[in-house]
Every structure is written in structure tokens, then in C-alpha cells.
Amino acid sequence: MQEILDRLEERRDYQAGEWVARCPAHDDGKPSLWINLKTSGMVGLACRAGCAFEDIVAAIGLLPRHLFNVDPEGLAAVAEARPEPVSPFLTAGLRVWLDSLSAGEEDAAPATSYAQKRFALSAAEQDRLGLRWWPGPQPCPEWVPTSFVRYPRLVVPMADFAGVARGAQGRDLSGRCPGRWISLANPDGFEWQRYGVFPGPDPGAPWVVAEGLSDPLAVVADGYSAVGVRGAALLNNDSPTLDALAAGLAGRDVRVCGDNDRSGREFARTILTALHQRGLQARQLNIPAAFKDYAAWRSERCRTQ
Numbered sequence: 001m002q003e004i005l006d007r008l009e010e011r012r013d014y015q016a017g018e019w020v021a022r023c024p025a026h027d028d029g030k031p032s033l034w035i036n037l038k039t040s041g042m043v044g045l046a047c048r049a050g051c052a053f054e055d056i057v058a059a060i061g062l063l064p065r066h067l068f069n070v071d072p073e074g075l076a077a078v079a080e081a082r083p084e085p086v087s088p089f090l091t092a093g094l095r096v097w098l099d100s101l102s103a104g105e106e107d108a109a110p111a112t113s114y115a116q117k118r119f120a121l122s123a124a125e126q127d128r129l130g131l132r133w134w135p136g137p138q139p140c141p142e143w144v145p146t147s148f149v150r151y152p153r154l155v156v157p158m159a160d161f162a163g164v165a166r167g168a169q170g171r172d173l174s175g176r177c178p179g180r181w182i183s184l185a186n187p188d189g190f191e192w193q194r195y196g197v198f199p200g201p202d203p204g205a206p207w208v209v210a211e212g213l214s215d216p217l218a219v220v221a222d223g224y225s226a227v228g229v230r231g232a233a234l235l236n237n238d239s240p241t242l243d244a245l246a247a248g249l250a251g252r253d254v255r256v257c258g259d260n261d262r263s264g265r266e267f268a269r270t271i272l273t274a275l276h277q278r279g280l281q282a283r284q285l286n287i288p289a290a291f292k293d294y295a296a297w298r299s300e301r302c303r304t305q
């Protein structure tokens with residue numbers, strides 16, 4: 001059970017066998033997720049904002065079967081089930097799906113104008129980052145979860161340092177989805193990449209590592225390169241991701257920027273420590289205390305210009 005709880009942010013004991021935490025499936029400002037462990041060994045998850053069970057499970061990097069037969073003390077049930085990075089077959093499937101989605105100012109106008117307005121990304125930059133439009137319900141691969149499918153989205157591919165998309169997230173454009181950003185569901189036994197690499201327009205500019213995907217897109221609009229990491233609370237036990245970040249960022253000028261809250265500070269500390277341990281000279285990028293994250297800080301700067 002601890003293995004599951006460790007994946008959640010701002011977790012608090014509620015009663016014996018019950019906890020509350022921030023819901024990982026939507027931008028949760030306060031703990032909206034209620035977790036309980038039943039005597040049958042089944043874990044219940046309920047989000048007050050209405051996130052679907054499968055989306056919460058996907059957002060913490062597990063599969064529904066990991067939430068059955070959970071040992072109150074033990075770690076084994078989940079630890080042994082650590083999934084593999086997505087296979088070449090799955091990355092090919094992701095590529096085919098992304099290529100089937102529209103892009104550009106005419107065909108994907110709602111997504112393009114959202115990315116322009118929200119992140120100030122030009123059409124050329126959106127094209128370079130491979131941004132796409134999901135128009136709403138239509139046939140799709142089984143690893144696109146139900147709540148992703150239901151609403152129109154800006155689709156952001158999450159590439160590795162070689163530029164291969166190994167994951168994606170979709171930003172709701174309807175304002176009606178409880179989860180603003182929805183990840184792909186992990187296929188059984190595999191896990192989509194937890195980070196996305198977003199090279200900026202200038203290859204010599206500093207790299208900024210930030211939480212989620214909104215901040216990295218705002219970072220790129222500022223002319224830097226960015227790496228976005230989802231599920232900050234998962235990082236502590238995720239040395240493969242930290243190894244990959246260190247390998248990809250070696251030799252670059254790196255700043256780490258967490259949100260201005262407790263989990264954001266923990267995110268920055270975890271990444272900085274991991275990079276320092278692997279011989280990189282990364283520094284922290286502090287945003288002014290009045291702003292909750294990089295994207296909020298950027299929009300204020302642009303508003304007052």
C-alpha cells in the first residue's frame with residue numbers, strides 16, 4: 001500500500017485505512033482524492049472533481065490490476081510489476097496515431113489558436129514541436145483513455161532526447177473535462193515515457209526542466225529549451241527517468257524550475273540532487289513568489305509588456 005501512497009502528492013492520513021491526496025489526474029489545487037484500502041485488499045479511489053478511476057490509475061503510473069489484492073504492509077505487489085518502457089511496436093503505433101491527427105492553422109485551428117494564445121507559440125514552433133488537434137470522440141487506439149477521447153484537446157507529443165515520441169498528453173479545450181491534462185493509459189506491462197523533450201529555437205540556449213507540460217511550452221516560447229516531467233511525486237523511485245534526464249542534459253546549461261508550492265520545491269530538489277549525483281552542474285531557477293508556476297509568471301510578463 002505504501003508503494004501506491006508514495007506516488008501521491010500532499011497525502012494525509014484521514015482515518016485508519018483512508019487517506020486524502022492531490023488528484024494526479026487533474027490540476028488539483030487542494031487534496032480532492034480520497035483513497036481507501038478495503039479489507040478485501042482492494043484500493044478505492046474517488047476524486048471529488050469527478051476524474052475517472054482509470055485516469056487516476058494511469059496518472060500514478062499503474063494499471064487497474066495493481067489496485068486489487070494490495071497488501072497493507074507490503075511493497076511487493078507493485079514493485080515486482082514495474083512496467084517496461086514502451087516497446088518499438090507501441091512507439092510506432094503512437095507515431096501513426098499522432099500523424100493521423102490534424103495540425104496547422106487551418107486544419108487544427110482550435111488547438112493552434114489555443115497554443116498561440118496560452119503559450120505564445122508561433123505556428124512554426126507548434127509545427128516543430130509536433131503539436132496536434134484531437135477533435136473529440138472518434139475511433140482511436142485502446143491506450144487513449146475514455147476521458148481523453150471525450151473532449152477536444154491540444155495534443156502534445158512527449159519525445160525523448162533523440163526526438164522520438166514515446167508518450168503524449170492532451171490539454172482539454174472544452175473547459176468541461178475534470179482533468180485538464182490527460183495522459184495516455186499505460187498498455188499492460190509497459191509505461192509511456194514520463195518526460196517530454198522540447199528543443200527551443202536556439203540550440204545554444206539554456207535548458208529548463210519543469211513540471212508537467214504547460215510550463216515547458218511557456219519556456220520554449222521564451223526562447224529556451226525545455227524538458228517537462230509529469231507526475232513529480234513519482235520521481236523519487238524512478239531512477240531510469242532520472243538517468244535518462246542526466247544523460248540527455250549532460251554538457252548543457254541546465255536550470256530546474258518547480259512550481260511555487262511544496263511539491264514543486266520537492267520536485268526541484270529531487271531533480272537537482274539526481275543531476276548533481278550524476279555529475280551535472282544544474283542550478284535552480286526561482287520564479288517570483290507571487291506566481292504559482294513558470295506559465296503564470298510568463299503570462300504576467302507578457303501582459304505588462
Ligand SMILES: [Zn+2]
Pocket residue numbers: 023024025026028032047048049050051178
Ligand atoms: Zn481528479
